[in-house]
Amino acid sequence: xxxxxxxxxxxxxxxxxxxCSLGNKLILAGAGSGKTKVLIHRVAVLIxxxxxxxxxxxxxxxxxxxxNEMKQRLENILRTTSQGLWFGTFHGICRRILKIHxxxxxxxxxxxxxxxxxxxxxIKRIIKQKNLDENLYDPKHLQSFINRxxxxxxxxxxxxxxxxxxxxxxxxxxxxxxxxNSVDFADLILLTYEMFKSNPSIxxxxxxxxxxxxxxxxxxxNTLQFELLRLINGTNGSLYAVGDDDxxxxxxxxxxxxxIKYFTDQFSDVEIFKLEQNxxxxxxxxxxxxxxxxxxxxxxxxNLWSDSDSGDxxxxxxxxxxxxxxxxxxxxxxxxxxxxxxxSDIAILYRSNYLSRRIEEELNSKSIPYKIFGGFRFxxxxxxxxxxxxxxxxVNTSDDSSFERTINNPPxxxxxxxxxxxxxxxxxxxxxxxDCVNDPNFISTIGARASSSIQSYLSIxxxxxxxxKDANLSTIISEIISLSGLNNYYxxxxxxxxxxxxxxxxxxxxxxxxxxxxxxxxxxxxxDFLDNASLxxxxxxxxxxxxxxxxxxxxxxxxxxxxxxxxxxxxxxxFPNENRNITPGFMEEERRLCYVAITRAMKKLFxxxxxxRYIHGSSSFFIPSRFLDEIPxxxxxxxxNKSKTAYxxxxxxxxxxxxxxxxxxxxxDKFSIDQSVPFIRVGQRVNHMRFGQGxxxxxxxxxxxxxxxxxFENYGKKWLVLSYAQLEFLN
Numbered sequence: 001x002x003x004x005x006x007x008x009x010x011x012x013x014x015x016x017x018x019x020c021s022l023g024n025k026l027i028l029a030g031a032g033s034g035k036t037k038v039l040i041h042r043v044a045v046l047i048x049x050x051x052x053x054x055x056x057x058x059x060x061x062x063x064x065x066x067x068n069e070m071k072q073r074l075e076n077i078l079r080t081t082s083q084g085l086w087f088g089t090f091h092g093i094c095r096r097i098l099k100i101h102x103x104x105x106x107x108x109x110x111x112x113x114x115x116x117x118x119x120x121x122x123i124k125r126i127i128k129q130k131n132l133d134e135n136l137y138d139p140k141h142l143q144s145f146i147n148r149x150x151x152x153x154x155x156x157x158x159x160x161x162x163x164x165x166x167x168x169x170x171x172x173x174x175x176x177x178x179x180x181n182s183v184d185f186a187d188l189i190l191l192t193y194e195m196f197k198s199n200p201s202i203x204x205x206x207x208x209x210x211x212x213x214x215x216x217x218x219x220x221x222n223t224l225q226f227e228l229l230r231l232i233n234g235t236n237g238s239l240y241a242v243g244d245d246d247x248x249x250x251x252x253x254x255x256x257x258x259x260i261k262y263f264t265d266q267f268s269d270v271e272i273f274k275l276e277q278n279x280x281x282x283x284x285x286x287x288x289x290x291x292x293x294x295x296x297x298x299x300x301x302x303n304l305w306s307d308s309d310s311g312d313x314x315x316x317x318x319x320x321x322x323x324x325x326x327x328x329x330x331x332x333x334x335x336x337x338x339x340x341x342x343x344s345d346i347a348i349l350y351r352s353n354y355l356s357r358r359i360e361e362e363l364n365s366k367s368i369p370y371k372i373f374g375g376f377r378f379x380x381x382x383x384x385x386x387x388x389x390x391x392x393x394x395v396n397t398s399d400d401s402s403f404e405r406t407i408n409n410p411p412x413x414x415x416x417x418x419x420x421x422x423x424x425x426x427x428x429x430x431x432x433x434x435d436c437v438n439d440p441n442f443i444s445t446i447g448a449r450a451s452s453s454i455q456s457y458l459s460i461x462x463x464x465x466x467x468x469k470d471a472n473l474s475t476i477i478s479e480i481i482s483l484s485g486l487n488n489y490y491x492x493x494x495x496x497x498x499x500x501x502x503x504x505x506x507x508x509x510x511x512x513x514x515x516x517x518x519x520x521x522x523x524x525x526x527x528d529f530l531d532n533a534s535l536x537x538x539x540x541x542x543x544x545x546x547x548x549x550x551x552x553x554x555x556x557x558x559x560x561x562x563x564x565x566x567x568x569x570x571x572x573x574x575f576p577n578e579n580r581n582i583t584p585g586f587m588e589e590e591r592r593l594c595y596v597a598i599t600r601a602m603k604k605l606f607x608x609x610x611x612x613r614y615i616h617g618s619s620s621f622f623i624p625s626r627f628l629d630e631i632p633x634x635x636x637x638x639x640x641n642k643s644k645t646a647y648x649x650x651x652x653x654x655x656x657x658x659x660x661x662x663x664x665x666x667x668x669d670k671f672s673i674d675q676s677v678p679f680i681r682v683g684q685r686v687n688h689m690r691f692g693q694g695x696x697x698x699x700x701x702x703x704x705x706x707x708x709x710x711x712f713e714n715y716g717k718k719w720l721v722l723s724y725a726q727l728e729f730l731n
Contacts, residue, residue: 013275014034014277017038017275018038021271023238024267026243027272028273028300028302029275030244031278031599032279032561033278035242035244036070036216040070040077043057043059044077046212048078056209056211057213058232060213061216062220067089071087090225091188094189094191098111098195104199105192108181111181112180112183113183113184113185114177114182114183122176122177123142123173124139126172126173126176127139128415137166138492138493140493144495146173146186147185148254150184151223152222153224207233210232212240213233214242215229215240218241218260219244220248220255221255222254226256230266233267245257246293247595249554249592257592261300276302276303277304278304278599280306281304281599282306282312284605286599289304289595289598292630293591295591298588304599311603315638316609317608318638319609321610321612322358323614325608326358327362327641328641345564346549346563347550347551348551348565349554349597350551350553351553351569352577354378354507355507356377356378357510369548369549373550374553375556378511382501383486383505387481389402389406390461391477392530394461394480395526398435400433403433403434409484409486410485412453414453414454415450418450437458467479474509474513477512478509503579507615512529554593554596562601566608569609571623571625572624572626573622573698573709576590594625610622619700621698621700622682682696684696691718693730694711
């Protein structure tokens with residue numbers, strides 16, 4: 001939704017940023033402050049007031065949509081075409097340059113641009129040619145490695161990796177690209193950069209031509225994009241960079257948030273402007289956002305404000321568990337709709353994909369239409385469908401579709417040639433594919449390696465068939481995840497995407513447990529569960545056009561705004577998400593992510609957390625997120641569910657015993673603990689003979705199986721079994 005208001009007038013801060021002199025400028029544009037409007041008006045001023053030719057301006061964005069929108073709005077202001085002005089994404093502009101200078105870049109004319117799937121197929125071919133195991137050399141992980149190296153400006157001969165096979169595959173991939181006259185997305189920028197470095201005359205031409213460079217979303221630039229800008233801008237250019245260091249949330253995919261901070265060091269005579277007037281949110285919401293982000297160090301600093309009234313307070317809801325949290329959200333949605341809000345005015349945001357499942361269940365049960373924005377519903381996610389396919393083929397071996405989905409998933413070394421042979425034999429013999437691979441005469445015609453892989457798969461399905469006879473649904477799902485190798489497959493990758501998939505698999509176990517509890521009278525629980533998963537898709541498609549509530553991860557919400565926002569799952573360990581604590585600056589990026597979520601809200605903002613949440617197949621107990629603790633109590637108003645009593649919101653103290661509102665009446669019936677051990681509570685400080693001092697974050701299980709999650713000062717978060725841990729409980 002555009003922040004350019006109908007008056008077209010600029011506020012004082014915007015006007016200063018738009019009408020400034022030539023030279024290098026950094027525009028710190030807060031959320032909802034009209035940055036696109038400023039960029040467009042700045043280009044118009046350059047053309048009208050500074051008499052700069054459109055052909056001397058380069059405008060860079062991160063999406064084609066943003067580029068096209070800016071071009072149209074600029075032409076509306078100028079009332080003429082912007083002919084000659086280069087508008088585009090980094091990749092689009094570099095493609096344009098390479099089409100002109102392909103010879104100098106060391107490639108051939110009419111090169112092909114590989115999309116992500118093309119690139120992955122090429123990497124898979126190389127792995128196969130080298131006779132490597134895809135379980136050890138995962139194609140997607142290698143794809144990510146190659147792209148990361150290119151984003152840093154590194155070719156195979158100057159990058160580091162402990163496994164030399166990675167560098168060999170990178171080398172062979174680069175060679176294959178040259179042989180097939182192909183260029184991938186990362187190469188578009190790297191080839192352009194390398195071409196400029198080795199051809200000073202060409203670089204000089206573009207530096208002289210593009211004396212004025214405009215860059216949107218500067219905080220999302222990676223290392224190579226920053227260096228490319230530095231190269232073209234030279235010492236005499238005017239680089240106009242618009243961004244927000246407080247909204248830098250894409251570090252996991254290569255963006256370098258420090259680029260904004262480096263701007264004043266790497267470019268000469270930089271003048272900084274701040275856009276702090278917000279046209280989106282109420283002052284109550286902005287005050288909460290400002291207080292939260294103040295806790296990040298090294299910020300260039302902004303303080304958002306609005307000339308509107310303060311609006312409603314920011315509401316916080318303390319839920320007993322995730323069922324209670326979802327019940328509160330659906331109750332509030334119904335109440336808001338009766339007050340005149342459209343359902344599409346309402347967004348439910350969450351840190352991780354798996355958190356959508358319980359919300360989806362509740363919305364379905366209340367017949368509230370919803371849409372997953374920029375993603376898939378829970379049962380449509382690939383890893384969830386994989387597990388369901390294993391379950392389907394275990395109860396119905398004639399299900400060829402599920403058989404094909406599972407036999408080489410995760411990869412077991414079965415190629416497309418083998419699968420073609422099996423399909424053809426199934427068609428000729430009019431038998432299921434399962435029956436075909438169980439036929440010794442047929443198997444003897446397949447190579448030894450493929451035959452071994454098939455036998456391994458058959459053994460997995462037979463084990464599952466035995467487990468299904470006696471085990472409950474959640475246990476069956478857990479066994480599928482384990483026996484199939486799916487969990488290990490994702491665990492070894494250690495990427496943000498693989499972590500998300502693991503979380504979804506864990507949530508599927510919990511989903512099975514809840515389904516069992518809610519369908520105790522089922523005559524065939526497994527079949528009912530599978531049918532329910534299929535039926536939800538049909539119901540979803542029929543409701544998607546009925547003014548749906550918007551569900552999305554916070555990352556997907558960037559750039560959007562909604563009158564009402566529910567920010568859910570604000571518990572320590574979930575948001576901030578401990579599983580993502582694998583990169584430097586993790587906590588500050590998580591806080592920026594929370595800031596982005598808060599600033600999506602226009603009129604009403606609801607924050608919620610649960611004292612317990614059903615994850616990993618059992619109830620675990622949590623403390624509220626530190627992000628709630630960083631917001632003054634006076635800025636938050638407790639809100640209640642009509643069906644339960646509300647208690648005032650209480651802040652945590654991460655250094656002392658706290659959370660007294662979650663006392664024994666909540667927990668005493670859940671656990672039976674030896675009387676010699678003090679009552680276990682979240683926030684209790686402990687000492688371990690090896691790991692030293694720490695704080696209990698959550699716990700799960702009971703009696704001898706009671707496990708504690710402890711954040712140790714020097715070793716980070718660890719799960720310990722209480723009966724073995726020999727902990728000292730500190731006052």
